[in-house]
Amino acid sequence: MTRPEPPGAADDETAASAARLLHDLRNRLGSLLLNAEVLIARLPEGERESASARHLVADGRRCAALIMQLEESLKQR
Structure with missing residues (x-):
């Protein structure tokens, strides 16, 4: 007989x-962002500052911040 939880x-x-x-x-997102930043650093100088490069890093950081907020909300439960 099992005990009830x-x-x-x-x-x-x-x-x-x-x-x-x-x-x-x-x-994993942190690793992906780090890899993206390394690849961006290897681009020719003009392309490093492109809108795509800036958006990639900014979007990744926003995602990381959202994940951290979710983690915090779970801890408060």
Whole structure:
């Protein structure tokens, strides 16, 4: 016979799983951004300052910030 889980145990497990996934996602996004910045640095000087290069880094940083906000909201649950 199995013991019933305490109230909220499944929710805690789901939140912990989501937090781990978000942490992994943030780390992978950080690696991707670092690689993008290295590739941008290797571009010819005129292309380094292109709108595409600036947007790539800015969009990546915005995504990282959103992921961090999600992580924080899960911690506050």
